[in-house]
Amino acid sequence: MKSSIKTALAFSTLLFTLSCNSSDTKGDAAATSSAAPAPSGQSGVQDDQSxxxxxxxxxxxxxxxxxxxxxxxxxxxxxxxxxxxxxxxxxxxxxxxxxxxxxxxxxxxxxxxxxxxxxxxxxxxxxxxxxxxxxxxxxxxxxxxxxxxxxxxxxxxxxxxxxxxxxxxxxxxxxxxxxxxxxxxxxx
Missing domain, CATH: 2.30.180.10 (FAS1 domain)
Known part of the structure; x- marks a missing residue:
């Protein structure tokens, strides 16, 4: 039981560290900000079936x-x-x-x-x-x-x-x- 808790804590810490140290997000943000903004609200829902x-x-x-x-x-x-x-x-x-x-x-x-x-x-x-x-x-x-x-x-x-x-x-x-x-x- 103790080892599974330690493993879960270690895994959570690893995920947290990886998410904080991800590559240059400024470049990613600049790339997406130059694209046209996606529609928001109900009109932005894509539904080709209804x-x-x-x-x-x-x-x-x-x-x-x-x-x-x-x-x-x-x-x-x-x-x-x-x-x-x-x-x-x-x-x-x-x-x-x-x-x-x-x-x-x-x-x-x-x-x-x-x-x-x-x-x-x-x-x-x-x-x-x-x-x-x-x-x-x-x-x-x-x-x-x-x-x-x-x-x-x-x-x-x-x-x-x-x-x-x-x-x-x-x-x-x-x-x-x-x-x-x-x-x-x-x-x-």
Whole structure:
């Protein structure tokens, strides 16, 4: 028993000594610091087996490059990559093109991050609202604290009377409704 304790202590001491005397770690640190930083947070999790989350759905769509750029500029990628569940109303590039000239470029500037975040959060609900759950006149609370109103007529869904739902895409952490207009939150 005493010899096994002595052996374990000697082995631990050897490991400690080796770890303290490892070769030049400054060179290793410099080599890794020059590489691009690895994504952190939930968006950095590599999973090619599971269904795509709401952010990955948007990233995989050629019609949502403006939305993806806005989500990145507002630093919301990790938040929307989390477990959720979320209902996301995702405007297409054409929807952003309908805004007055210069609006999108202005919102993507760092000093407009709060306004951009408010607009993007007005497109997200916590919870999954499937099509069969949406009712005409229904009000749904959004992440930014505002509410949207659903119109449903002849099986067609409209948001705030301005945005038509043109596609529905399930995601691992919620559901994405592709819409043809940008939802602008009411003035606070």
């Amino acid at each position: 269904a795509k989350n709401v952010v990955q759905v948007a990233i995989g769509s050629k019609d949502h490059t403006t939305l993806v750029a806005a989500v990145k500029a507002a630093e919301l990628v990790d938040a929307l990559s989390n477990a959720g569940p979320f209902t996301v109303f995702a405007p297409t590039n054409a929807a952003f093109d309908k805004l007055p000239a210069g609006t999108v470029d202005g919102l993507l500037k760092p000093e407009k991050k709060d306004a951009l975040t408010d607009i993007l959060q007005y497109h997200v609900s916590v919870g999954v609202f499937k099509e069969d759950m949406l009712q005409d006149g229904q009000s749904i609370g959004q992440v930014n604290g505002g509410n949207i109103t659903i119109s449903k007529k002849d099986g067609k869904i409209k948001v705030n009377g301005v945005a038509n739902v043109i596609a529905t895409i399930p995601a691992s952490n919620g559901i994405v409704y592709v819409i043809d207009a940008v939802l602008l939150p009411p003035a606070k």
